[in-house]
Amino acid sequence: MSEWRYWLNEQRGTLMGLAIFLLMFAVYIANHPAGLTANVAQTAANKGVLFAFVAMAQTLVVITAGIDLSVGMIFILTNCLASWIVVGEPLPTALGVLAVLAVGMICGAINGLLVIYGRLQPIVATIATGAVYFGLALLLRPFPGGSVNEDLADALTGRLFGVIPSSLVALAAAVLLVWLPFRRSRLGRAAYAAGSSEQAAFMSGVPIRRGKFAAYTLAGLLAAMGGLFLTFFTYTGEAAYASGSGYTLWSIAAVVLGGVSLYGGRGSAVGAIFGAFAARTTGDMLFVFDVDPLWQPLLQGVVLMIAVSIGSIALLRVRNRLDWFQ
Amino acid sequence: MSDTSEDRISIRTRLPAFLRRADPAVLTAFGCILLLLFLSSLYSSNFLSLGYLLQQLKVASFLGVVAAGVMVVILLGHIDLSIPWVMTTGAMMACAAASFGGIGPVIAIPFGILCGAAFGLLNGFGVAYLRIPSMIVTLASNVVAQGLMVVYTGGFSPQDSAPPAVRWLATGFVIPGLPNAILVWIAISAMMVFLFTRTSFGRAVYGIGNSERAAYLSGIDTRRVVMIAFAISGALSAFGGVLLAGYSSKAAQAMGDAYLLPAIAAVVLGGTSILGGRGSYLGTVAGVILITLLQSILSVMQMPEAGRQIVYGVVIILMLLLYGRTPPNR
Numbered sequence: 001m002s003e004w005r006y007w008l009n010e011q012r013g014t015l016m017g018l019a020i021f022l023l024m025f026a027v028y029i030a031n032h033p034a035g036l037t038a039n040v041a042q043t044a045a046n047k048g049v050l051f052a053f054v055a056m057a058q059t060l061v062v063i064t065a066g067i068d069l070s071v072g073m074i075f076i077l078t079n080c081l082a083s084w085i086v087v088g089e090p091l092p093t094a095l096g097v098l099a100v101l102a103v104g105m106i107c108g109a110i111n112g113l114l115v116i117y118g119r120l121q122p123i124v125a126t127i128a129t130g131a132v133y134f135g136l137a138l139l140l141r142p143f144p145g146g147s148v149n150e151d152l153a154d155a156l157t158g159r160l161f162g163v164i165p166s167s168l169v170a171l172a173a174a175v176l177l178v179w180l181p182f183r184r185s186r187l188g189r190a191a192y193a194a195g196s197s198e199q200a201a202f203m204s205g206v207p208i209r210r211g212k213f214a215a216y217t218l219a220g221l222l223a224a225m226g227g228l229f230l231t232f233f234t235y236t237g238e239a240a241y242a243s244g245s246g247y248t249l250w251s252i253a254a255v256v257l258g259g260v261s262l263y264g265g266r267g268s269a270v271g272a273i274f275g276a277f278a279a280r281t282t283g284d285m286l287f288v289f290d291v292d293p294l295w296q297p298l299l300q301g302v303v304l305m306i307a308v309s310i311g312s313i314a315l316l317r318v319r320n321r322l323d324w325f326q
Numbered sequence: 327m328s329d330t331s332e333d334r335i336s337i338r339t340r341l342p343a344f345l346r347r348a349d350p351a352v353l354t355a356f357g358c359i360l361l362l363l364f365l366s367s368l369y370s371s372n373f374l375s376l377g378y379l380l381q382q383l384k385v386a387s388f389l390g391v392v393a394a395g396v397m398v399v400i401l402l403g404h405i406d407l408s409i410p411w412v413m414t415t416g417a418m419m420a421c422a423a424a425s426f427g428g429i430g431p432v433i434a435i436p437f438g439i440l441c442g443a444a445f446g447l448l449n450g451f452g453v454a455y456l457r458i459p460s461m462i463v464t465l466a467s468n469v470v471a472q473g474l475m476v477v478y479t480g481g482f483s484p485q486d487s488a489p490p491a492v493r494w495l496a497t498g499f500v501i502p503g504l505p506n507a508i509l510v511w512i513a514i515s516a517m518m519v520f521l522f523t524r525t526s527f528g529r530a531v532y533g534i535g536n537s538e539r540a541a542y543l544s545g546i547d548t549r550r551v552v553m554i555a556f557a558i559s560g561a562l563s564a565f566g567g568v569l570l571a572g573y574s575s576k577a578a579q580a581m582g583d584a585y586l587l588p589a590i591a592a593v594v595l596g597g598t599s600i601l602g603g604r605g606s607y608l609g610t611v612a613g614v615i616l617i618t619l620l621q622s623i624l625s626v627m628q629m630p631e632a633g634r635q636i637v638y639g640v641v642i643i644l645m646l647l648l649y650g651r652t653p654p655n656r
Contacts, residue, residue: 298473
């Protein structure tokens with residue numbers, strides 16, 4: 001196989017995610033009364049990046065063939081924390097941002113420690129740590145409230161040069177500074193190898209434990225970035241259980257839409273970002289088509305159901321029935 | 327090394343027969359229950375009264391019914407994340423059917439359970455025939471169930487108060503002093519034990535959990551077994567929802583949200599491997615009682631919600647570290 005076809009095959013999931021998103025966004029824009037203005041793009045981007053950060057976080061863990069069901073709760077916890085400490089003069093604000101990101105990394109690292117060195121199953125371990133993180137969020141914000149440095153918030157949720165939504169720039173920065181270095185590093189390759197076949201990776205001397213640990217830790221960091229952005233949008237912290245579990249569930253959906261294999265070892269965070277934007281557009285689309293808000297969850301569920309069923313077309317290619325049981 | 331392992335074997339052979347056969351994880355779970363009761367009795371002697379313990383069993387029976395269904399799915403090596411809204415669907419549909427003229431009260435409970443089974447079949451079809459990862463398809467059907475219930479409660483005037491039959495099932499007494507909910511749990515448990523130990527379906531579930539490929543090659547219709555298992559899980563989740571509606575005398579949105587983590591945790595703390603193929607039903611019963619006691623003690627101590635979540639999560643992690651670890655297989 002020539003080089004570019006190999007590349008295309010590797011990126012197939014990501015391109016699928018991009019295609020789904022572009023299709024949905026085009027339909028959305030075509031039916032939007034205002035069309036594609038800078039304002040519409042900014043609103044869409046701002047709502048989308050929250051999902052995108054959480055979906056990126058989920059991707060890192062899913063690549064190692066794990067799952068992080070606490071990612072929404074880390075998001076909520078960092079949101080509540082940021083509403084306390086990302087305030088005041090530039091210096092305290094900067095320190096606050098760093099502290100919030102550090103807390104997210106610590107949460108992710110705890111998940112990693114439990115799963116890798118404690119040998120717990122990711123599903124159960126992260127459900128339990130999710131309860132702990134949500135409890136901590138409730139301690140910080142028993143009632144919604146708090147504030148955030150509004151200059152910083154407006155700068156990061158506004159527009160750059162009047163056109164480009166700055167939240168998208170921040171997302172791109174996260175991809176460039178967190179995802180790409182990880183993907184290209186030895187640890188990133190180890191995370192992929194562990195997800196693909198842990199046994200084989202171990203036998204070939206790949207540092208799978210450190211690779212998986214890095215994936216969980218960076219997942220916490222990305223979830224914390226999402227939490228920070230939630231604070232920037234709402235100016236408050238709120239420990240809402242439904243919101244946290246909702247983000248967790250949609251992060252998994254976004255990962256699937258973005259072509260990341262839940263069995264590990266395949267897919268990229270960029271695909272998950274498109275998946276997240278596509279998932280987000282589903283909700284927006286119902287508004288432009290003037291659907292009764294009451295029907296919105298049902299339609300979203302049906303869309304999700306159809307989207308995940310699309311993958312089963314691959315079954316038609318199966319020649320040997322034993323291939324089902326991969 | 328060999329000395330210690332021989333010691334361990336000789337200790338095992340010296341134990342009475344019923345202890346020798348028991349799964350260490352199940353014993354640890356029951357040990358944790360006793361420890362929890364002991365510690366709580368230091369706080370207040372009321373924790374050891376018969377009334378309190380029966381009350382705990384009654385509350386545990388809702389979780390117990392749900393966890394029984396979850397266990398079938400987990401034994402297959404799959405997971406059912408649609409529990410919260412399938413429970414709510416079961417409860418709401420049972421309440422809705424009850425207001426259906428003369429026949430309503432009779433069909434209320436079966437109808438609620440059937441609605442849950444329908445969602446289970448949908449999950450099972452997706453997992454078994456379309457080969458979608460169970461986590462994804464159950465997640466999607468959870469959202470669909472939520473959507474249906476939102477439309478139902480918002481679009482029509484919903485009947486949400488539990489009918490007398492449902493209330494009686496959850497809170498009434500056939501045997502004086504022993505709430506019906508406990509009897510229901512015992513009946514379901516007997517059926518599950520029969521299913522797991524005496525039927526070819528039960529063997530097939532364990533077989534598929536160990537290796538679906540091998541089970542298929544040995545002539546089991548693995549797809550049908552997986553689909554039925556998800557249907558059982560859906561039906562029992564809905565039944566748990568019906569009982570819960572009878573207990574709180576109404577069906578409400580998001581009433582099932584608080585049951586997903588406890589149900590999965592109860593099964594896993596009871597020694598069932600989340601990878602499938604290994605676990606005993608007795609362990610799940612122990613896990614359910616353990617979790618209910620833990621929740622109850624935390625609430626009696628009037629710990630605020632935040633502290634409860636933290637203690638709850640930490641205790642589950644500690645117990646998992648104690649005996650829920652996967653073997654080091656390299």
